[in-house]
Amino acid sequence: MEKTTMKDVVNLAQKRWFVYPGSDIYGGLANSWDYGPYGSLLKDNIRDLWKKEFIQKRTDVMMIDCSLIMNPKVWEASGHVWGFSDPLMDCKECKARWRADKIIDAHVLAGATEPEGYAGDKTDTKVLENYIASESIACPDCKACNYTDIRRFNLMLKTYLGVTDDSASLAYLRPETAQGQFVDFPQVARTSRRKLPFGIAQAGKSFRNEITPGNFIFRTREFEQMEIEFFVTPWDDDEYFQIWKSESERFFTEIVWLSKENVRFVPIKKDELPHYSKEAWDFEYQYPFGWWEIETLANRTDYDLKAHMTHSKQDMSYFDAVNNKKFIPYVIEPAMGLGRIVLASLCDAYTIEETRTYLKLDPKVAPIKVWVLPIVKKLGHLAKEVYAQLSEEFLCEYDEVSSVGKRYARMDEIGAPLCVTIDTDNYEAGNVTVRHRDSMEQEVVAIKDLNEYVRNIVK
Numbered sequence: 401m402e403k404t405t406m407k408d409v410v411n412l413a414q415k416r417w418f419v420y421p422g423s424d425i426y427g428g429l430a431n432s433w434d435y436g437p438y439g440s441l442l443k444d445n446i447r448d449l450w451k452k453e454f455i456q457k458r459t460d461v462m463m464i465d466c467s468l469i470m471n472p473k474v475w476e477a478s479g480h481v482w483g484f485s486d487p488l489m490d491c492k493e494c495k496a497r498w499r500a501d502k503i504i505d506a507h508v509l510a511g512a513t514e515p516e517g518y519a520g521d522k523t524d525t526k527v528l529e530n531y532i533a534s535e536s537i538a539c540p541d542c543k544a545c546n547y548t549d550i551r552r553f554n555l556m557l558k559t560y561l562g563v564t565d566d567s568a569s570l571a572y573l574r575p576e577t578a579q580g581q582f583v584d585f586p587q588v589a590r591t592s593r594r595k596l597p598f599g600i601a602q603a604g605k606s607f608r609n610e611i612t613p614g615n616f617i618f619r620t621r622e623f624e625q626m627e628i629e630f631f632v633t634p635w636d637d638d639e640y641f642q643i644w645k646s647e648s649e650r651f652f653t654e655i656v657w658l659s660k661e662n663v664r665f666v667p668i669k670k671d672e673l674p675h676y677s678k679e680a681w682d683f684e685y686q687y688p689f690g691w692w693e694i695e696t697l698a699n700r701t702d703y704d705l706k707a708h709m710t711h712s713k714q715d716m717s718y719f720d721a722v723n724n725k726k727f728i729p730y731v732i733e734p735a736m737g738l739g740r741i742v743l744a745s746l747c748d749a750y751t752i753e754e755t756r757t758y759l760k761l762d763p764k765v766a767p768i769k770v771w772v773l774p775i776v777k778k779l780g781h782l783a784k785e786v787y788a789q790l791s792e793e794f795l796c797e798y799d800e801v802s803s804v805g806k807r808y809a810r811m812d813e814i815g816a817p818l819c820v821t822i823d824t825d826n827y828e829a830g831n832v833t834v835r836h837r838d839s840m841e842q843e844v845v846a847i848k849d850l851n852e853y854v855r856n857i858v859k
């Protein structure tokens with residue numbers, strides 16, 4: 401079987417209205433993508449499955465929806481104002497911009513010894529500069545070793561609230577949804593009267609001024625996250641970490657149906673852990689451009705609640721009546737990127753056969769479940785009756801444009817699992833023909849049984 405390339409996936413996604421460049425009539429905006437009719441449905445379906453598995457079917461996770469712009473003090477307390485930055489330097493010869501820590505990592509991987517103290521602290525720019533100079537690490541592009549000083553570049557996107565644009569009105573677009581859950585923890589705990597362990601979840605947009613966005617929708621400056629902050633007693637953190645590891649695996653392989661050979665869990669090395677976590681694992685997908693993370697599962701300990709308690713002077717602790725103890729809960733955080741799961745689903749489903757290319761999307765995630773078409777245009781009124789019957793329950797598409805073969809090709813490329821064709825003879829006998837996307841087999845089904853037939857396949 402031919403190997404799927406990113407070019408294949410991007411071409412299909414754009415041709416079939418899944419995702420295309422944003423602001424296109426003005427020449428686009430670098431790395432800004434719009435989800436079209438099918439892409440936004442696919443994204444909704446994946447988000448709905450996440451909600452169903454982790455909120456609807458559980459009794460211990462609640463969902464909230466916080467502001468994208470929070471009080472800037474939130475980001476001071478969380479450490480994002482000082483810690484959420486990359487060390488950047490420019491090559492003075494060829495003007496390429498590099499992350500100093502990544503250049504050092506590559507040099508160490510090639511056999512050099514790490515700078516002293518580097519494993520624990522990559523934030524001291526002088527240590528990085530001195531090491532690059534002493535090792536004469538060359539620019540990967542032009543091979544010169546002549547760089548500017550390292551500057552720390554904060555990844556948070558800034559904005560100004562109100563009529564002035566001075567520092568007093570400075571605010572940030574949230575770089576993660578998670579801080580909403582932490583800041584709201586006391587209210588949610590109080591009003592819901594939940595006992596630990598319980599989770600607070602959010603799905604929504606986050607923003608990062610990424611230096612190297614790219615690979616289509618994989619790394620963008622505006623993206624959607626689905627994050628659960630699962631609050632546990634501090635002595636149970638390791639146990640719940642393992643539980644959420646299995647839950648994540650189950651979600652990707654049994655709910656979204658990414659193929660098992662394309663997913664793996666890898667531990668994040670101690671010196672690469674974010675400032676807030678004790679342990680973290682990346683759940684990775686094998687994209688055509690390599691293994692990359694779709695979820696980070698982290699044990700955030702009591703870092704965030706403690707930090708907010710110090711900065712806000714509010715009590716963020718929890719009283720455990722069973723053990724008669726007051727403490728700050730620990731947090732296990734499965735944090736997924738929705739756009740990355742959409743991209744993984746498209747790559748996973750992309751199937752090339754001798755005579756056709758199609759998206760073998762699982763019926764649960766497929767944006768359109770049934771493609772309804774009259775064999776000829778003049779039977780449109782009958783096909784629309786069937787469409788009305790099915791669309792009460794399923795997302796359908798009505799299509800009367802061009803030959804039947806071309807319409808089948810369209811539905812295949814959009815990944816609709818079923819196609820219902822209406823012709824006069826069958827219709828008069830109370831029947832339609834159902835074509836299956838994967839096998840291309842056709843079956844005659846009674847119109848009165850059609851919804852049940854479809855339900856059995858797509859639900």
Ligand code: GAP
Pocket residue numbers: 575576577578608610617618619620621622623624625627693694695696733735736737738739740
């Ligand atoms: N609250 C923890 C947190 O935000 P993260 O690993 O930085 O952790 C979680 O982000 C997930 O969000 C990632 O695993 C990835 O799927 C997604 N994500 C992060 N940055 C992204 C970006 N620039 N573009 C698209 N998705 C991104």
